[in-house]
Amino acid sequence: MRLEHLHLLRQIRVEAPLQNLVAFIKKNKKAAVSAAGLLMLVIGCSVYLLGLVDVTVVADGVVTEVRYWGGSVPKALAAAGVTLVPFDETIPAADSDSNANIKLRDGSVLQVLRAVEMTIAADGTTQTIQTVPGTARTILAKAGITIGEYDRVLPDNDQPVPAGTPIRVVRVEIKEVTAQVAVSPPVEERPDPELERGKVQVLEPGKAGVKEQTVRQVFEDGKLKTKEVIAERIMEQPRQRVVKIGTKPPVYTLTTSRGTFRYSQVATMSASAYCPCKICCGPKANGITKSGKKAGYGVVAVDPKVIPLGTQFYIEGYGPAVAADIGSAIKGNRIDLCFETHQEALNFGRRKIQVYILVVN
Ligand SMILES: [Zn+2]
DSSP states (O other), X not given: OHHHHHHHHHHTTOHHHXXXXXXXXXXXXXXXXXXXXXXXXXXXXXXXXXXXXXEEEEETTEEEEEEEXXXXXXXHHHHHTOOOOTTOEEESOOOSSGGGGBOOXXXXXXEEEOOEXXXXXXXXXXXXXXXXXXXXXXXXXXXXXXXXXXXXXXXXXXXXXXXXXXXXEEOEEEEEEEEEEEEOOOEEEEEEEEEETTOEEEEEOXXXXXXXXXXXXXXXXXXXXXXXXXXXXXXXXXXXXEEEEEEEOOOEEXXXXXXXXXXXXXXXXXXXXXXXXXXXXXXXXXXXOTXXXXXXXXXXXXXXXXXXXXXXXXXXXXXXXXXXXOOTTOOSSEEEEEOSSHHHHHHHOSXXXXXXXXXXX
């Protein structure tokens, strides 16, 4: 015991007092033993006091100040009465090697992070793990799920994922596919008044060209999400196609008791009737129409914005007629039929009639 004490005394470099002590021991052995014991007690207390640390433990929303010897993480937890369950973590971390656990100094803060349940959906499966809160990427790393360069992680931010929010990994695959595709030939359309409307006649069939096209395809969890042409190269130019487009109005035939008529259009119009008299045409009426033609049966007034003057008709219940006059009230889909006498005009009144627009030549 004494030698060990001396060794300790030498360590703390008390050379001069040591010589005095040795002399004293030689003189009075009993007293020396007592003095050495006292000295040891003082040194022991000092060493103990030097090793004491005050640590703040933050766990479950509770802040606990603890004073204990050493600085190990488990001892701080024990002093604060905090128990860790599997997957809980601390900052600084509690290592399995107890020698590495001396991490806390006087004034340190030990924070306890409790594990929660997190749901991860990735690669077609959903799993639940216990982990302390963290960003989606850190939690995925703990679950051993690797994230590719283009993969998307939700929620994708630097904030800890709130408990109850599932983490989703969208696998993104990008493919670039090069293929030869047809190039439609440009089409020149030549209107042809000799060809009936609606008919198309091919003059030059043309030929499709060929191009090499590189398409960037983006797949999300194996499903094609977007595609975009990123490069194109013409391998073979297309040859122009030339077609004639018919503009000639179609001609239909109408057979009536008054003869056979060729017409291109038929329309239902609101018809009224008039005669060349001053009642119908006003006090200045001279019986001459807008077009210079004498007013009489077979002359009709139209809205020239709708039907050009000179247009020939066959009008049901009236007969052949020509658009030769206008009238201030004759607008749009209206037609005014001229009769020889005022009585005939009154008899006709107003009615809806079928008007055939005739093809003359
Ligand atoms: Zn009249």
